[in-house]
Amino acid sequence: MFDFIRTHQRLMQLLLLVLILPSFALIGVSGYSTYVSGDHDLVKVAGSAITVQEFDQARRNQLQQLQQSNPGGFDPSSLDNEPARKALLESLIDRRVLVLAATKERFNVSDRTLRQAIASIPELQVNGQFSAERYSDVLKSMGATSKDFEQSRRAELSIxxxxxxxxxxxxVPKPILNSIxxxxxxxxTVRLRTYAAADYAKDITVTDADIKAWYDQNPQKLKLPxxxxxxxxxxxxxxxxxxLPATSTHDLQKYYEQNKAHYAQPARVMLSHILISVPVGATDAQRETALQKAQQIAKEVAADKSNFADIARAQSQDAGTAKEGGRLGWITKGSWPATLETAVFALKKGELSAPVDGPGGYHIFLADDVQPEKIQSFDEVKSKVETEVRRQLAADHFADMATKLTSLVYDNQSSLQPAADTLGLKVKTAxxxxxxxxxxxxxxxDGAAAASPDAAVLGDARVRRAxxxxxxxxxxxxxxxxxxxxxxxxxxxxxxLSPAQVPAIDKVSSLIRQQLLxxxxxxxxxKAGESALAGFEKEAAAKVPDGFGAPLAISRINPQGLDKQTIDVALSASTQSLPVYQGIKNAQGYVVVRIEQASAGKSDNPLLATLPTELSQAWGHAQENAVLGALRSESKIKMLPEADKALAGEATQGG
Incomplete structure (x- = not known):
């Protein structure tokens, strides 16, 4: 069962969402309408209550879900703050509001809709089809019944x-869509002139006195946790x-003989081809015309195969290979569709195929060279065999060491040295x-974990948490x-353990110097950019000052690689009298933008093809929030004193 769960983690997360998380799943819509409040209520929602117990369980479930989906990168402390707790409580309130609305309006779904919804879950399918056997195995592995799961799904669909x-x-209304x-x-149309900060660094001087002054004035910026x-x-x-002990040549040869097929070099053929393309959805007449043309070319090539490359350049409709004389290169057996491989691997060196019906149309193949399947000798693959054998031995050794390591670190709680000595490991420091x-x-x-080859391991959230x-x-x-x-x-x-502290100035002087620089x-x-900007505005309008780049035609949908700040400045500038100049300070320096031309937008740009759908989705989300807001208003939500304690992170009585 545990192997099944490990190999189907995504599916397990889905079922956790449906069956376990009370903040996101239900055992039945009516269950909430008849909910009997506990003694420690946090929020009243239209006569129903969200309790301390429910909030604590939701926090545990949220933590479990995030740890499962981010095993190495999730730190539980990111949820241990008031904004995170408030967001969770608000989600519980929203959920309760929706449950009550669904109950009040008697929303439900038919058995047919329920069956279709379950059958459409990809994790319950095999080869794209719902599998009753997979469904049964999954529920069994979770210790759940089909009744539990189906009741939960029905409730979800009802909500x-x-x-x-x-x-x-x-x-989205058409006028709004057009405006957007x-x-x-x-x-x-703009030109840019950049004043890079790096170009001015050589003229900057930072003294020891400057560093000391900055150090004294900014201790909080330097404080280490x-x-x-x-x-x-x-x-x-x-x-x-x-x-691991050394592996003898005898053992390596024995492994080689047992796995000789693994060291086979598949047959391969060096091919050139000529393609006569057939359009997608072609009629029988079009296909027949293409075939006749291919047959005629094949006949022409067969008369003098030395002309194959010239004919391919002139007549092949595969633009990618035609210019190379039709050359495809080496094709290894097992890498192409069976119909094509049957044709090309039947060719001997120098032989020409008849037209073959394949992807894109009819292909005429020439076998430039042929290499049959070959079993590599032991001497050729000895180093590869040794690596494979040692890795298999290492896997067994690793499993044994892991079992012993677990016992040794528990049996000797005050030191790692006994475990290191027993297992032949080195106690490292960081x-x-x-x-x-x-x-x-x-x-x-020296010794910083961040500079260690093991930095990824030491920086793992689970290690820091431990x-x-x-x-x-x-x-x-x-x-x-x-x-x-x-x-x-x-x-x-x-x-x-070192307490939070400001490091000595000699430890951070180079960092301060870099920052001041x-x-x-x-x-x-x-300063240089602003001075230049003032000068540009006084010069003749028609003349492009020195230092500006080539013109770029930019828009919000096609920014030409420019950052949002530059795009905003260019598009918001007045265009009544062009050219006009604008200046922008950014992290790299200063940029002067010369705006030379302006043209109105158009609504027929092909880059806008998906915009109506994206806007409708955003509009729908906004309307959902508006409806939810109205439902919340009708629900007369009342925050109780216990909620303040829960949001502040004080110990709750129900947890």
Whole structure:
């Protein structure tokens, strides 16, 4: 059962959404209408209540779902704040409002609709078709019954009928659509002159006094968070291979003989071709005409095969290969459709095929060279065999080491050394690990985790979470074995806890110097750009000043690689008297924009083909929110005192 769950994680997440999460799934629409409130209510919604117990369960489910979908990159602390808790509570309120509306209006779905909805779930299909066997296996693996699942799906579909029709029927009025299309396609012809901050850096001087002054004035910008220095044991494929004994030539030869077919080099043929194309949806007459032309060309080539390349250049309708004389190169058996392979692998070197009906039309193939299937000798693949054997041995060794590592780190809670000695691993060290991130190596110095080859492992949210747990941080014990991936495990312990602090000036002087240099270079570029802008505005309008680039025709839908800030400035500038100049400060320096021409937008641009659909979806979403807002107003939502405690993160009585 556990293997099934591991190999069908996406499906398991789907079923969690449907069967487990009370904040997003139901056991029945009517269940909420007859809900009996607990003693600790958070919110009243039209006589119904959202309780502390329900809120706590929703938080646990939310955490579980995010951990499953982001095993290495999700940090639970990102949910441990008031905005996240408030967003979750609001989602529960919205859900309750929709449930009550569906109950009041007696929304329901037919058995046929329910069957169609379940059958359309891709995770319950095999080869694109609903599989009753897959459905049964999935429910069994979850310990759920079909009645539970179908009742939940029916409830979900019923609730969807509250807002679903709103989005489906949303339509953006034509005048609004036209206005948006014209705004997106309105065009300006511009030239740019850039004053890059980097060009002014050589003239900037930053003294030690400047660095000291900045250091004294900006301690909060330099403050490093609480961090730990650690010891750790890393078990991965490389570590498992370290302790392997040498593999004898006899064993390698034995493995080679047992797996000789694995070292076969498939047959291949070097081909050239001439294509006479057949359009998609061609009539029988069109296909016959193409075939006759192909047959005539084949006859011409057969008369003198040395002319194949010239004929291909002149008559092949495969533009990609025609200019190369029809050359396709080596084709390996098993890489083409069976109908084509049957034809081309029947050819001997120098032979020409009859026209073959294939993708795109009729193909005439010439076999420039043919190589039959070949079994590589042991000597040819010895190094490859050795690598494969050692990896298989390492996999077995890894499994054994992983089992022992788990026991050893628990049996010797105060040190990782016994586990290292027993398994032949090295106790490694690293520093500069904070709760939220690995601190930059240039701020930490030697031994920084961020500069370690194992940085990806040490920066994993699960590792950081373990390091700041009470067991590891306060009790000074080993962590448990943390599985980063199926072939990577780590155990950690804290050596030293360093409080939040401002590093000494000698540790950050180079960083401060770089920042001051960047700030002053940017200021110099801005000053030069503004001065030039004032001069450009006084010059003759028709003359393009030196330093400006080639003209670019830009619009919001076709920005030509320019950033949004530049596009906004160009399109918002007055075009009554052109050319006109505008200046923009950005992170790299200063840009002067010369706007030379302006033209109105058009609504027939092919790039706008999907715009009506996208706008209708956005419009529908906005209307859904409006309807939901109206339903919330009618529901007389009342926040109770217990809600303030829950949002503040105080311990709840129902959890």
């Amino acid at each position: 969807d009928r509250v807002l679903g029709p709103v989005a489906i029927t949303a339509h 299309e014209q705004a997106l396609t309105a065009q300006r 609480e961090q730990v220095s650690i010891q750790y044991l890393l078990l991965n494929e490389a570590a498992a291979m370290q302790g 520093s500069g690990i904070a709760r939220e991130r690995l601190l930059p190596a240039d701020e930490i110095g 390091l700041f747990s009470s067991q590891v941080l306060v009790d000074k014990q080993n962590s448990g074995v943390i599985e980063i991936s199926p072939d990577t495990m780590v155990a950690v312990r804290v050596q030293k 960047a700030e002053r270079s940017l200021a110099a570029a801005e």
